[in-house]
Amino acid sequence: MIKVGEHITIDFLGVKKDYSPDFYEKVIYKIAKAAKVEILNVSSHRFEPQGFTLVALLSESHFSFHTFPERGVISFDFFTCGKVNPKVALKILRKEIEYKRVVTNAFDRSSIGLYDDIYSSPGQKKFYVVKDVLEKFTSKVGQFVEIMDLEEFGNALFIDHEIQVAEKDEKIYSSNFFKSSFDLSKKNNNVAIIGGGDGGVARACLENNSNYIDWFELDQEIVNVCYRHLPKVCSKVMKSNKIKTFWGDAFKSIKDIEDSKYDKIFVDLNDDQYCIELAKKNMKGLKRILKDGGVLTAQVGSKDKKPKQVENWCKVLSKSFGNVKVSGAYVPSFDCNWNFASSIMK
Secondary structure, three states: OOEEEEEEEEEEEOOOOOOOHHHHHHHHHHHHHHHOOOEEEEEEEEOOOOOEEEEEEEOOEEEEEEEEHHHOEEEEEEEEOOOOOOOHHHHHHHHHOOOOEEEEEEEEEEOOEEEEOOOOEOOEOOEEEEEEEEEEEEOOOOOEEEEEEEOOOEEEEEEOOEEEEEOOOHHHHHHHHHHHHHOOOOOOOEEEEEEOOOOHHHHHHHHOOOOEEEEEEOOHHHHHHHHHHOHHHHHHHHHOOOEEEEEOOHHHHHHHOOOOOEEEEEEEOOOOHHHHHHHHHOHHHHHHOEEEEEEEEEEEEOOOOOHHHHHHHHHHHHHHHOOOEEEEEEEOOOOEEEEEEEEEOO
8 A cells, every 4th residue: 555644624613703804814823833843835725705715835735714604614734744643633623613513524544445346225335445446448339347456355346336246255246146047956967157247156166066167258358357357266267168159249148159068157247227127128038048947047136225126127037937035145245135036847
């Protein structure tokens, strides 16, 4: 990690007094003395009819005030590359300013980044701690791809800002995906995988002695980037001669597959409504290539975070097969239980 400094932002709320410019100029020198930083220059401006901004240039970076009297808010920020923690300013400002509530945010300015977890709820925001961005691009089929080195989970694949797989716990996802199907039927000689570009499900099939695996994947660039950065997930897949890959639209490709070929079909698409509708539209084709007694298993998302989408997936499978069984497992990098739905051809 490369750390260049520390930053604090302080927002005083419920401020009724409109303090004078002189007040702020005196306060910044009190803060500078306590923080042991040198003020090089001060620039300020008073706005009409209200509001005031002051910026102090420091040898060790800067601090500033911005006031919003009409909202009863005074905002302060302090960034320093010095040895003293900028939080020393808070103690001084609490004594100098009359307020109802204070909101403080402190963070390091460094090479470590925070990446928004899009599954966060509005009231509980969460982030991934990013050590490095290893690769970032938009694939030819239009998917925004990022490979990041995460502090807790190692190298991870994100597609369209959503985590797909992480080195540390990928086996939890793929092994439970496979188990969901295996619990309904032990036959797994011939397998088809729809999607799953990281290769984890294909690897799980190999580890469970599947002999023939047809892998239908839309985006070859996803597979290639995972080969480069997630070898723990897909190295066995790269070396195997048991896997045949079909590039492009999976549902077009399966039209050329013979009837009743597969013991298992794994549908590893997104859990969004578009993919649910896509699977529903092509379910007849999937059933055609599945053997009697064969099992179709789909990853359907999280009951904890997207219960409606899990329900919609289950409705599609139940209507098509007359049965559906839901299983799940906690995946730490997803920060939730993740669900898989399986139906058997009877």
